[in-house]
Amino acid sequence: MTSDLEDQLRAVSLRVTRPRVAVLAALRDHPHVDTDTVIALVRADQPTVSHQAVYDVLRALTAAGLVRRIQPAGATARYERRVGDNHHHVVCRSCGAIADVDCAVGEAPCLTASDDRGFAVDEAEVVFWGTCPRCATEHLPEIRQSGRK
Numbered sequence: 001m002t003s004d005l006e007d008q009l010r011a012v013s014l015r016v017t018r019p020r021v022a023v024l025a026a027l028r029d030h031p032h033v034d035t036d037t038v039i040a041l042v043r044a045d046q047p048t049v050s051h052q053a054v055y056d057v058l059r060a061l062t063a064a065g066l067v068r069r070i071q072p073a074g075a076t077a078r079y080e081r082r083v084g085d086n087h088h089h090v091v092c093r094s095c096g097a098i099a100d101v102d103c104a105v106g107e108a109p110c111l112t113a114s115d116d117r118g119f120a121v122d123e124a125e126v127v128f129w130g131t132c133p134r135c136a137t138e139h140l141p142e143i144r145q146s147g148r149k
């Protein structure tokens with residue numbers, strides 16, 4: 001498992017370091033987490049790693065294309081390992097939960113502008129907003145009660 005992550009670092013010409021491997025492992029097991037969560041996950045294994053080191057690793061991995069950074073409006077930046085397939089995200093308005101949504105087309109831009117105004121469009125940022133199943137269930141009893149009355 002770990003050597004697999006080391007190979008991924010070498011494939012993009014990044015030096016293999018323990019913090020880099022730890023961040024990749026953390027994101028493999030926990031997609032769509034923010035920086036603080038990544039720091040906590042890495043420190044569970046390597047308590048001496050600094051905040052700054054994790055920030056630097058996230059920046060290097062994102063620049064190298066091993067990690068994708070997403071930032072839904074009003075939310076903190078999240079990171080994930082699933083890169084290169086132009087998938088989208090559905091975000092819960094109540095709790096901020098994020099899930100992957102496959103792109104029907106598979107590559108950017110998957111949405112054709114009705115009028116591109118002469119721009120060469122290479123990306124359409126698509127975020128689906130709604131209520132996650134957990135939040136929807138929490139609100140169900142209220143709806144049922146008011147329905148009975």
Ligand SMILES: [Zn+2]
Nearest residue numbers: 092095132135
């Ligand atoms: Zn929710």
Ligand SMILES: [Zn+2]
Nearest residue numbers: 080082099100
């Ligand atoms: Zn994702």
Ligand SMILES: [Zn+2]
Nearest residue numbers: 103104105110
């Ligand atoms: Zn799409």
